Amino acid sequence: MRNPRGAIRQIELLSLKNTFVHRIKPLQQFIVTLVFILIITSFDQYSVSQMLPMLLYPAVIIVLGEIPLRFIIRTILPVIPLIILFAIANAFFDKSEWVLLSGVTISAGWISALALVLRSLMTMTAILSFIATAGMNGLFSALEKLKIPDFFITLLAFTFRYIHLLMEEAGHIIRAYRLRSPGQEGISFQNWGPLAGQWFIRSYRRAERIHSAMLCRGLSEKIHQNYHDRAKLVDLTWIFFWCGYFILCRLFPIPLLLSKVTIGTGI
Amino acid sequence: MIPPIINVKDIGYIYPDGNEALNKVSFNVSRNEAFGIIGPNGAGKSTLLQLLIGILIPRSGEIKIEGMPVDKKNLALIRKKTGLLFHNPDDQLFCPTVRDDIAFGPRNMGLNNDEIEICVSQAMEASGTGHLSHRPPYTLSGGEKKAVALACILSMQPEILLMDETSANLDPGSRRQLITVINTLSQTKIIVSHDLDFIWETCSRVMILNKGSITAAGETGLILSDRFLLEHNNLELPLRLQGCPVCGSYTVRG
Known part of the structure; x- marks a missing residue:
């Protein structure tokens, strides 16, 4: 896959x-x-x-x-x-x-x-x-x-960036899990809940920090695109x-x- | 007497979980001064930077930037004048290319394409990131990411630079390069760091924050050479003042 x-x-x-x-x-x-x-x-x-x-x-x-x-x-x-x-x-x-x-x-x-x-x-x-x-x-x-409408574009842009971020956080969690579970195939069922929770919290906090960085650099209601x-x-x-x-x-x-x-x- | 560019008076901040991050913190920073903030983990240093740029709002006290209170009404103007360099550059770089990321701030300031181009070129020159312009940020090394994050801030031409653990995770070469760049910048700088040698080389005045309160403030040389004061605050003498472990001699630079 x-x-x-x-x-x-x-x-x-x-x-x-x-x-x-x-x-x-x-x-x-x-x-x-x-x-x-x-x-x-x-x-x-x-x-x-x-x-x-x-x-x-x-x-x-x-x-x-x-x-x-x-x-x-x-x-x-x-x-x-x-x-x-x-x-x-x-x-x-x-x-x-x-x-x-x-x-x-x-x-x-x-x-x-x-x-x-x-x-x-x-x-x-x-x-x-x-x-x-x-x-x-x-x-x-x-x-x-x-x-x-700006609202729609900003929503789309944030969604795209957030998918990126979700994938990154999932990658970090899975890597850390695999390193501490040698020989195990996939993720054991009882760990799905805690890992999904961690994934959500970590992604949310990271998204908040990125949003703060955007605000610090003058982001208002919309993301200004790179006009050619x-x-x-x-x-x-x-x-x-x-x-x-x-x-x-x-x-x-x-x-x-x-x-x-x-x-x-x-x- | 010239009024301070940053005026912090009796500010306090408590996180929603009840953790008191800052308690009655007051200090001033003069224009073009390089001011260091040091202290142990959890002292409230990063919280203080977030309060200065209005990401967080103090529970008590007042912060003024160039005489303007940091509140919702002045936030846009204050963020034009003040740039915050985040601890983790990955939180700051989110565009497909370095150039796009550096242009993000100027675009939000409503500048036209020519003006944006000038701001981006100047920022890249000042931070030495011109050769990275078309690279995606996630392909950069840690040092390059820090330099690009600095360029992102510089492109908005701020009067005040706030830097959170800027030298963390850098190899000696990248750290030295960063010190050189920072020392060439004429803006007012507030630098938060655990790296006391870095503070020694970049700041003229320093303040120690511990458990949300100021425990000492003064000239960098005086504060950073006070072993008892530093150890009392969970810090230690900068390496340059610790002497050679073999012969005990000192080499003080900067």
Whole structure:
């Protein structure tokens, strides 16, 4: 199982790179990701081939943003069983028949299951790629520019920082426990209560100290995000290019058209 | 006569669990003075620093910074003028990069991007942390974290620096570097420490706090060379005054 603290730190480290994608302003990246998700979710439940060209967006971000594919897979991995469970349930409930071009008839449920898996994976990859290139601070500054209420952004920022802190404290407690319980597998049941209590108290006190440090450095009602300068031509081109491409993918069956052009028949 | 920049009069503080941390503590600190506070564990030193910056509010007495009482009304202004360096730098560093952390205070002060950039650069230069600017704080060594935490405070250009156990957990090289940096800072400084050699090198005046009360105050050289007074307060002579264990000779520096 992946260490969540390690995943958070890796996201932060990845967001510090200086690639072409990292230099795109967070707001523009956020808008493109949002449009991508909206378009992906708007596809018909049986549109598998029509959705495939949308893969280009996460693929480009991963390559240009130098995001290790291993990181994406490892982060998504814990959720995959849940997606597959939903997809299989879908296959059993949808019993209508679906005829493939080759003449083979299969249950439409399996097509929609495949579409569901594809949709979920592409959405999660796009979100992860956004966070890994813009960083959490990028997300907060994008939300601030979109005039999302300060209260909501501050809550989100504190929650993120608090998760970090919870993980750190849990790491310290578990390490101290393991060092004094050699040869023991996991944490014994009777220690769960005291350790959870300790975890809560320690995290709470630490959070209080960090909050005091923030107050001492002038924190008022909201956390001021790191504003970058105004959007440049490249940022606007980024939005128009990708949104245009997504709309094309949504309106026209690109794989069908391509196969007609190249081999003279549809898929 | 120049009025003191910090004026503490008869303050007392009791924690919610009933533990009396401070009792009738009074002292003044002049502008640009380096003032040390020493004492055993649990003497109330850190509590006193938290009272000076308004994290805690005294149960009795009054604290004035530049003539302004430390109360809710003046808190924002007082925190602009006063910077607190926490005992544990991990409590102070919470942003993804060193630069973001140093810019946190100036951003909250409402400065524009150019002004923030100037404040950050000056603070990094003064603390010698320029080479760390793009590193995530959790990848730094203890000494680097302390230096960055100091830069975070300096970027707000405070007039008063409050430092809580600044030299704790530092290797000799990092400690020496910190002493050099602190001695170049012209601000008023209140330094809380158990490291009496560190106090010797950085402070001109010192106060001993024990069980929430002041037991002695005066010139650093006089207080720190009084073996009986120090031992009575659970402290001991600075190493530089303890003499060589072999020949018994002294080397006093600073």
